[in-house]
Amino acid sequence: MSITAPQRDLFEQVAIIDPESGELIDDEIYSPYLADIGDTDLREIYRDLVVVRRLDAEATALQRQGQLGLWAPLAGQEAAQIGSARGLRPSDFVFPSYREHGVAYVRGVDPAVVLRMWRGTTLAGWNPRDVNMMTPAIVIGPHMLFAVGYGMGILRDKTLNSAVDDIVIAYCGDGGTSQGDFSEALGFAASFRTPTVFFVQNNQYAISSPVGIQATVPIVQRAAGFGVHGIRVDGNDVLAVLAVTRHAAERARAGDGPTLIEAVTYRMGPHTTSDDPTRYRDAAELEFWRQRDPIDRLRLVLDRRGLADQEFLASVDETADRYAAEVREACIATPDPDPISLFDNVYATETALLAEERTDFADLHGLDLQGSGE
Amino acid sequence: MTTLTMAKALNEGLRRSLGDDDRVMVMGEDVGRLGGVFRVTDSLQSEFGADRVIDTPLAESGIIGTAIGLAIRGYRPVCEIQFDGFIYPAFDQIVSQLAKIRHRTDGAVSVPLTIRVPFGGGIGAVEHHSESPEAYFAQTAGLRVVSCSSADDAYSMIQDAIRSDDPVLFFEPKRRYWDKAEVDLDGVTSLGLETARVLREGTDITVVAYGPMVATALAAANEAEGTSVEVIDLRSLSPIDFDTIERSVLKTHRLVVVHEASVFLGLGAEIAARITERCFFQLEAPVLRVGGYATPYPASKLEQYFLPDVDRVLDTIERSMAVE
Numbered sequence: 001m002s003i004t005a006p007q008r009d010l011f012e013q014v015a016i017i018d019p020e021s022g023e024l025i026d027d028e029i030y031s032p033y034l035a036d037i038g039d040t041d042l043r044e045i046y047r048d049l050v051v052v053r054r055l056d057a058e059a060t061a062l063q064r065q066g067q068l069g070l071w072a073p074l075a076g077q078e079a080a081q082i083g084s085a086r087g088l089r090p091s092d093f094v095f096p097s098y099r100e101h102g103v104a105y106v107r108g109v110d111p112a113v114v115l116r117m118w119r120g121t122t123l124a125g126w127n128p129r130d131v132n133m134m135t136p137a138i139v140i141g142p143h144m145l146f147a148v149g150y151g152m153g154i155l156r157d158k159t160l161n162s163a164v165d166d167i168v169i170a171y172c173g174d175g176g177t178s179q180g181d182f183s184e185a186l187g188f189a190a191s192f193r194t195p196t197v198f199f200v201q202n203n204q205y206a207i208s209s210p211v212g213i214q215a216t217v218p219i220v221q222r223a224a225g226f227g228v229h230g231i232r233v234d235g236n237d238v239l240a241v242l243a244v245t246r247h248a249a250e251r252a253r254a255g256d257g258p259t260l261i262e263a264v265t266y267r268m269g270p271h272t273t274s275d276d277p278t279r280y281r282d283a284a285e286l287e288f289w290r291q292r293d294p295i296d297r298l299r300l301v302l303d304r305r306g307l308a309d310q311e312f313l314a315s316v317d318e319t320a321d322r323y324a325a326e327v328r329e330a331c332i333a334t335p336d337p338d339p340i341s342l343f344d345n346v347y348a349t350e351t352a353l354l355a356e357e358r359t360d361f362a363d364l365h366g367l368d369l370q371g372s373g374e
Numbered sequence: 375m376t377t378l379t380m381a382k383a384l385n386e387g388l389r390r391s392l393g394d395d396d397r398v399m400v401m402g403e404d405v406g407r408l409g410g411v412f413r414v415t416d417s418l419q420s421e422f423g424a425d426r427v428i429d430t431p432l433a434e435s436g437i438i439g440t441a442i443g444l445a446i447r448g449y450r451p452v453c454e455i456q457f458d459g460f461i462y463p464a465f466d467q468i469v470s471q472l473a474k475i476r477h478r479t480d481g482a483v484s485v486p487l488t489i490r491v492p493f494g495g496g497i498g499a500v501e502h503h504s505e506s507p508e509a510y511f512a513q514t515a516g517l518r519v520v521s522c523s524s525a526d527d528a529y530s531m532i533q534d535a536i537r538s539d540d541p542v543l544f545f546e547p548k549r550r551y552w553d554k555a556e557v558d559l560d561g562v563t564s565l566g567l568e569t570a571r572v573l574r575e576g577t578d579i580t581v582v583a584y585g586p587m588v589a590t591a592l593a594a595a596n597e598a599e600g601t602s603v604e605v606i607d608l609r610s611l612s613p614i615d616f617d618t619i620e621r622s623v624l625k626t627h628r629l630v631v632v633h634e635a636s637v638f639l640g641l642g643a644e645i646a647a648r649i650t651e652r653c654f655f656q657l658e659a660p661v662l663r664v665g666g667y668a669t670p671y672p673a674s675k676l677e678q679y680f681l682p683d684v685d686r687v688l689d690t691i692e693r694s695m696a697v698e
Contacts, residue, residue, distance in 0.1 A: 145467070181466075185436070346476070
């Protein structure tokens, strides 16, 4: 089966929620991908958006209080992350960058575990095999190629078992699209027709550099030159993001190859807690995007349908506060790693050099090697 | 036993790995229909199919990056980097990703990737086709770096590398591709990937070499009149089998290290430091090194002056023996 690849004006963004009325726009191509989304789903999606924003604020506070070394806030990008992550199956595989806390939340990663890397107690945190999601990519670019290779592996699995229909998604930002690996990834994906979705959150800034420094045309236009299907979506419209991700995933499952999704959004906070965005953008711009807040956008839909009653909103706040409190408690209680773990998992089979250094280290620090990792 | 060139022995080793394990894949530039520019992957694509022996786009970072993705999905890719000097676009993938993924994920994700690299000079090539970049990789934790020196060893080493659950940089001495040796194609024993091999016993001085310089060291040993030279093929460049070198030096009390790479901060420096630490009171002379100069690799008409040869190895042996 082949899934239609509609050609649209590439400057046009797919949108589902009317930002004035909260009505759902009837989109010939993408609305069918939302046919199963009922009132309960709308409420759960809303709950996700609020919870991840609350967790994000908690993490920023923990950094300010010295409990985290650094944090990369996602505020403003909740719809792009929750919408895309909800468009995947648990068996699909995710290669995130470092800001995809919302995606991790949907995949089932314990939010407290997400914080460990930022606290400095681990280089990554979770077991990728448990949630089919790789740990964060701190340098951007290489992981886009992993997603293509992983997709090549899916294709090979499919030749051995036709029932295999996994797909793979990779996340980066507008800055990431300037990396050579991003272009190589699009080229390889097109050549081998891999079931890969490239999800670019164009949040308008790479630290301080506006998107115009990365690209003078819409990022989605890069796809066509490689022979990759491209979709530009309003990244603050969670239903539109969900629909286009499902569409791209369906094309990938059907053997129709890779898709590049450009989700146009805005990073409302700093690049990281070490950044000061007042040095490079003005208050009016921030206000412009505040008027386009992704949570408010979905709220319009709930209000219009009478789904945002006091009881529901209170329960959302309760969930968010409970999560935040749990995360705070777990973060502060996270112990520093065992010093001897420095030497763990460097090789599958430990080398003589490492064994010698481990022993010397234990002597130096008066540690007992019994019960150490390897 | 069968007489094979090193290129053919590697080809047979790859064929056997592909046959033994369905997860093994071969990928790189021109490795499929052409069989590689040195024919090391000759006819593998017609035997095992284009989905297992893959001609890739001309992009080294892309080759290694997609191979890492394949490995995460459960495959065991064998990548060819066409020439030593072409590996640098993939440096980030190898050093920042490949080497570190196991440690980063607390052992949850292993990346069993083999990267074959024809390396070294002596074939009269243009720039970027004769380099010895092994030290860059040997200094990176998480990588195994090995080099074969003969057809018989190459046959088992490439299979051991592919079986390893760690990433392996596999440096093939391209000027020795056409050297022949007796290879036991049914052989099941191997030295493994970490062990150095004493190729020639001697009592007066030890010469350690690897890859293309092993044959040079052996030739020098045979020509060293009145001096009994022990020659060790290092085989593994990371980790290094210091125990085997130490045992030899405790017998000979003198050590020379030979490689094509520049002497400055090359593997010889690490070997000299470690052996000096271990054998300080047994050494009769400082550890000496023979290698490339601290220059870029020269034009081919000058490479004979850059590369260590038998005379330079003999000269260094003499300098060591002259120390009372």
